Amino acid sequence: MLNLRLYMAQRITALIMAPLTLGHIAVMIYAVQGGLSTGEILGRTQGSIFWFAFYGTFVLAVSVHAAIGLRVIIHETFGMRGAALTTLSWSIGLVLFAMGGRAVMAVTGGGV
Amino acid sequence: MTHDVDRHDTDILILGTGGAGLFAALHAQQSAPPGTKITIAVKGLIGKCGCTRMVQGGYNVALGGGDTVERHFMDTIQGGKWLPDQDMAWRLCEQAVVRIRELENEIGCFFDRNPDGTLHQKAFAGQTADRTVHKGDLTGIEIINRLMEQVLARPVEKLQEHRAIGLVPTKDKTALAGVLMIDMRTGKFRFVRAKTVLMATGGGPTMYKYHTPSGDKAMDGLAMALRAGLPLRDMEMVQFHPTGLLAGDHSRMTGTVLEEGLRGAGGHLLNGAGQQFMFDYDAKGERATRDVVSRGMYAEMRKNNNPEQKGLFISMAHLGPDLVRKKFKGMVKRCEDSGFDLAAGRVEVVPTAHYFMGGVVVDTDTRTALEGLYVAGEDAGGAHGSNRLGGNGVANSTVYGGIAGDTMGTDIRRMSALREPDEGVLAAEMERARRPLRQTPALVQPLRNRLQEAMWEEVGVMRTAAGLKRGLERIDEISAELLQTGVSADNLAFNLTWHDWLNLASLCEVSEVIARAGLARENSRGAHYREDFPDEGDLTDSYFTIARMQGDRLEVGREDVRFTIVRPGETILPDGEPETLVAAQ
Amino acid sequence: MDGQSQTMDVSVWRGGEDGDYQTYQVPAYESQTILDVVSWIQQYEDPTLTYRFACRVGMCGSCAMMVNGEPRWTCRTHVRKVLTDGAIKVGPLRNLPVIKDLAADMDPFFDKWVAAGGVHTPSASRNEPIAPVDPDGDDRVTASAGIECINCSVCYAACDTVAGNDDYLGPAALQRAWTLYNDTKHDNRAGILDAVSGTGGCHNCHSMGSCTFYCPNELDPMAAIAGLKRETARSFFRNRKG
Amino acid sequence: MMRPARAHPLWLAFVLHRVSGVALALFLPLHFYVLSLALRAPERLDNFLTFAELPLVKFAEFGLVFLLAVHTAGGLRLMAMEWLPWSAPQKSLAAGAVGFAVLLSGTFFLQVI
Ligand SMILES: Cc1cc2nc3c(=O)[nH]c(=O)nc-3n(C[C@H](O)[C@H](O)[C@H](O)COP(=O)(O)OP(=O)(O)OC[C@H]3O[C@@H](n4cnc5c(N)ncnc54)[C@H](O)[C@@H]3O)c2cc1C
Numbered sequence A: 001m002l003n004l005r006l007y008m009a010q011r012i013t014a015l016i017m018a019p020l021t022l023g024h025i026a027v028m029i030y031a032v033q034g035g036l037s038t039g040e041i042l043g044r045t046q047g048s049i050f051w052f053a054f055y056g057t058f059v060l061a062v063s064v065h066a067a068i069g070l071r072v073i074i075h076e077t078f079g080m081r082g083a084a085l086t087t088l089s090w091s092i093g094l095v096l097f098a099m100g101g102r103a104v105m106a107v108t109g110g111g112v
Numbered sequence B: 001m002t003h004d005v006d007r008h009d010t011d012i013l014i015l016g017t018g019g020a021g022l023f024a025a026l027h028a029q030q031s032a033p034p035g036t037k038i039t040i041a042v043k044g045l046i047g048k049c050g051c052t053r054m055v056q057g058g059y060n061v062a063l064g065g066g067d068t069v070e071r072h073f074m075d076t077i078q079g080g081k082w083l084p085d086q087d088m089a090w091r092l093c094e095q096a097v098v099r100i101r102e103l104e105n106e107i108g109c110f111f112d113r114n115p116d117g118t119l120h121q122k123a124f125a126g127q128t129a130d131r132t133v134h135k136g137d138l139t140g141i142e143i144i145n146r147l148m149e150q151v152l153a154r155p156v157e158k159l160q161e162h163r164a165i166g167l168v169p170t171k172d173k174t175a176l177a178g179v180l181m182i183d184m185r186t187g188k189f190r191f192v193r194a195k196t197v198l199m200a201t202g203g204g205p206t207m208y209k210y211h212t213p214s215g216d217k218a219m220d221g222l223a224m225a226l227r228a229g230l231p232l233r234d235m236e237m238v239q240f241h242p243t244g245l246l247a248g249d250h251s252r253m254t255g256t257v258l259e260e261g262l263r264g265a266g267g268h269l270l271n272g273a274g275q276q277f278m279f280d281y282d283a284k285g286e287r288a289t290r291d292v293v294s295r296g297m298y299a300e301m302r303k304n305n306n307p308e309q310k311g312l313f314i315s316m317a318h319l320g321p322d323l324v325r326k327k328f329k330g331m332v333k334r335c336e337d338s339g340f341d342l343a344a345g346r347v348e349v350v351p352t353a354h355y356f357m358g359g360v361v362v363d364t365d366t367r368t369a370l371e372g373l374y375v376a377g378e379d380a381g382g383a384h385g386s387n388r389l390g391g392n393g394v395a396n397s398t399v400y401g402g403i404a405g406d407t408m409g410t411d412i413r414r415m416s417a418l419r420e421p422d423e424g425v426l427a428a429e430m431e432r433a434r435r436p437l438r439q440t441p442a443l444v445q446p447l448r449n450r451l452q453e454a455m456w457e458e459v460g461v462m463r464t465a466a467g468l469k470r471g472l473e474r475i476d477e478i479s480a481e482l483l484q485t486g487v488s489a490d491n492l493a494f495n496l497t498w499h500d501w502l503n504l505a506s507l508c509e510v511s512e513v514i515a516r517a518g519l520a521r522e523n524s525r526g527a528h529y530r531e532d533f534p535d536e537g538d539l540t541d542s543y544f545t546i547a548r549m550q551g552d553r554l555e556v557g558r559e560d561v562r563f564t565i566v567r568p569g570e571t572i573l574p575d576g577e578p579e580t581l582v583a584a585q
Numbered sequence C: 001m002d003g004q005s006q007t008m009d010v011s012v013w014r015g016g017e018d019g020d021y022q023t024y025q026v027p028a029y030e031s032q033t034i035l036d037v038v039s040w041i042q043q044y045e046d047p048t049l050t051y052r053f054a055c056r057v058g059m060c061g062s063c064a065m066m067v068n069g070e071p072r073w074t075c076r077t078h079v080r081k082v083l084t085d086g087a088i089k090v091g092p093l094r095n096l097p098v099i100k101d102l103a104a105d106m107d108p109f110f111d112k113w114v115a116a117g118g119v120h121t122p123s124a125s126r127n128e129p130i131a132p133v134d135p136d137g138d139d140r141v142t143a144s145a146g147i148e149c150i151n152c153s154v155c156y157a158a159c160d161t162v163a164g165n166d167d168y169l170g171p172a173a174l175q176r177a178w179t180l181y182n183d184t185k186h187d188n189r190a191g192i193l194d195a196v197s198g199t200g201g202c203h204n205c206h207s208m209g210s211c212t213f214y215c216p217n218e219l220d221p222m223a224a225i226a227g228l229k230r231e232t233a234r235s236f237f238r239n240r241k242g
Numbered sequence D: 001m002m003r004p005a006r007a008h009p010l011w012l013a014f015v016l017h018r019v020s021g022v023a024l025a026l027f028l029p030l031h032f033y034v035l036s037l038a039l040r041a042p043e044r045l046d047n048f049l050t051f052a053e054l055p056l057v058k059f060a061e062f063g064l065v066f067l068l069a070v071h072t073a074g075g076l077r078l079m080a081m082e083w084l085p086w087s088a089p090q091k092s093l094a095a096g097a098v099g100f101a102v103l104l105s106g107t108f109f110l111q112v113i
């Protein structure tokens, strides 16, 4: 259930996410090692355009990437196809994007 | 009684998907008027069954570098011991040049190259030039896979796992009306009418204990032609390949070919005592031609009185196991898969029935005596005479298959209507196939084993009048028993045992012809060797045998070879041409 | 080992899609393949058993079956290699419709072969000379890597993507497409990239490598498919640019 | 019908990639949800973070980082194989990817406890 365009979308988003996830893991290791509290973390991220772009890009990419990935799995395991499959894939992507978007706003938004 | 039979019409019907059948389908498509319906029916899956796919060594074609069509032709005539139909042999050599270009340029085959990019060619025993084009030692797979794709991709009607069982003529018997088949998957009869029919079911002498051809081969085509009253020529000519694998009676691997190159590269044939023996029989030793080595081996096997050991051994180890492993990778792996060590050990071998030179009498356009019936490939007789050169088999099937396609495409323009079959013959053919279904079921395989023993012992590599007669009696007995042997009719869908029965029926019919033709030839030529007539006879008085049914009786006669291009003792090569262009090994 | 006196338990699939296994006692011999075992059952024990073979030496690719759950060419599979506790289980090839017993319908496999563009399109005719080809040239070497495929469908049966995705063209067909793509004689190389870029195309492959793992001829369809992905991706960017 | 026994390294790598992908896709919304709590109810987030100190939860987090790392590394391996013009020995690369993931998540794990 993957044609060239879906494939490219999945691979490109994967490439985008690769440095982002590695960066995120590095930050987490640093944070845990440094014993940063939640407040401290949020203090550094909130209001930062950099972190907004960082996590925003990630959320955008992961919504596309995971939606396509799950689409394939759903097709291969349950045999779903056609409009139903497309609708479901879009829904997954949109839900992820909405939830992710809220999270990004929470973490990097203007602060409380 | 009218049986349950599905009736089906087409314009051009092709039986078989070897080199001949597939090429015919492509050429018919190119030459027939638009809208012509082409149907290809085959006993197995398209392209997967048949012997062309099993071609190892390669394809003979004169492509310059000193080699010429004339030289190829002379080798073919001399190899066939002056028995070939010269016009057929000429057309074979000449058209092979076109066909190889077609295979490479239009069909897309990969053939091995020299470092300079030209086609690599090598020489089989019996050739005076490096002439054999090949793809490693899997040439047939390459040719058939590419042809198969072309046919699969075209609007040709495909009747797979449809076995032809009878040629049904018109009521006045002057022309062919159609072909009766069994749709093997359902077990139902299907009668296909066609304006032209190509029979390209390949020979395949599997009535011998040891044989190389694929499992679908049972001489059905020649048996059908015989029943239809067509004349068959050179029917005593069965080629044995010296090195068939011997893996036991219960194994289908037994009889399969270990490639010719093993002997060419310096492999030794050893007897039970571990000694080389071929030099006792021929100055070229293991490198002599197939017929000579096969006879040497057969003689040596007869000397052996160890009941435990039936065959002889091929040994390569003295060349260095690593080298053997590298040079003959495919063969070494194949032997290994079957439990033998070709590189470092010995592998038991035995001469194995390989190719059938005899076949239906045709003209150089593949037409037969029966209007509407064409025959090409191994089913057609004439091109090879008493012996086929290695590499001429696949050249023959592809060349004449293409010609048959062109001829049918042209001939069909003057055939306006389908012909009505003789319903009596149709019913009789169905009855014949149904016969075992009314008998008490019993095992078929033991009978086949018995036929194979009889043919190997009495009608095999070396023959005598007494042996051939014994052989005929044994064949007779087996045929009679077969008629009493039943097959359960509970489920005819894909019923292999029913088809085993039908296979054996074809094999019995053709075996009798081989033995009778063998009796009729009272000299030794090429593949046919009479211990009681060991001389080749006067070449200028060469004759070939012709067998046909006259009513219920099989008649075998002789006909003089017509030297239409070259006479024995002469050559068409220009003066001063060297005898051979192949560097001595 | 004194073969004759020993037997093995062979369970064989009988019937169509909804068939079942039936067990036979088959005598063991020294040199014996799975095809020999199946043949023995049909020839001496149960004449109604259906299976398919032709060449019996690994050239025709019509004898593939599931042996103990793995796809194999049965004519070249020695019993010794697969016998476990004196038993063997033989079933029809996976991922294809069952016609009867051990014979599968290979049509879908070949339909996809053609659909993947697996047919040579000539760039020259029989009236032209045979063009030289450098046997060591990159294109030829790449194309040659997959040329010896015998279309046995073993890889097709091994692939879980095929199992889950009806449209997926499968490893053998895609490998053939890759061969043609690298064949400089082929006239429609761009057409191949189109043919393998649809819903069932090469992009569905998850590189699980079962095709390469099981191919009896030691071919590497996985690498061939990766090649197609690379070339299609490259053409994707090229087309974007203009 | 029968399922083939095909536990060879590359197939296991595929399963790992798929399982990690699904697990991530299931976990991520949860993760997002927790984070968005930061906006509306920071105290609940803190509660959550305390909860996150529990060993079991830590172990789960280790698992998640492992999944992310293994999936990323595996994905990069796949793309390298698909797009780079060499075909390195795939098995070693697959093993390498897993090894890398274990290393990374191991580091993380050691940091957390
Ligand atoms: C192991 C081996 C190696 C060989 N190596 C070489 C070589 O190196 N060089 C060379 O030149 N020649 C070689 N030959 C010979 C060569 O393969 C054949 O001469 C040639 O290919 C025959 O082609 P064909 O089309 O006539 O028959 P085949 O290729 O045998 O095709 C016959 C077709 O007819 C079908 N058929 C049979 N009976 C029926 C029926 N009743 N109804 C419907 N269909 C039927 C078969 O299933 C098959 O599809 C070799 C042969 C063998 C067996």
Ligand code: HEM
Residues within 6 Å of the ligand: A011, A014, A015, A017, A018, A021, A062, A065, A066, A068, A069, A070, A072, A073, C205, C206, C207, D017, D018, D019, D020, D021, D022, D024, D025, D026, D028, D071, D072, D073, D074, D075, D076, D078, D079
């Ligand atoms: C961060 C870097 C990532 C990379 C490099 C990456 C890479 C890939 C690649 C190449 C595939 C295709 C696998 C295939 O076709 O078999 C894939 C599949 C998938 N990915 Fe990711 N991915 C990443 C992150 C994620 C994340 C964060 C998620 C979760 C939300 C995710 C979920 C999935 C899913 C569900 C699949 C489908 C798996 C399958 O088809 O078997 N990926 N990933």
Ligand code: SF4
Residues within 6 Å of the ligand: C061, C148, C149, C150, C151, C152, C153, C154, C155, C156, C171, C172, C175, C214, C215, C216, C217, C218, C219, C221
């Ligand atoms: S790639 Fe290998 S397994 Fe697949 S069809 Fe070809 S030969 Fe068979």
Ligand code: F3S
Residues within 6 Å of the ligand: C158, C159, C160, C161, C162, C170, C171, C204, C205, C206, C207, C208, C209, C210, C211, C212, C221, C222, C225
């Ligand atoms: S097994 Fe299937 S998923 Fe791809 S690598 Fe081979 S085709």
Ligand code: FES
Residues within 6 Å of the ligand: C053, C054, C055, C056, C057, C058, C059, C060, C061, C062, C063, C064, C073, C074, C075, C076
């Ligand atoms: S019978 Fe031909 S490959 Fe096994």
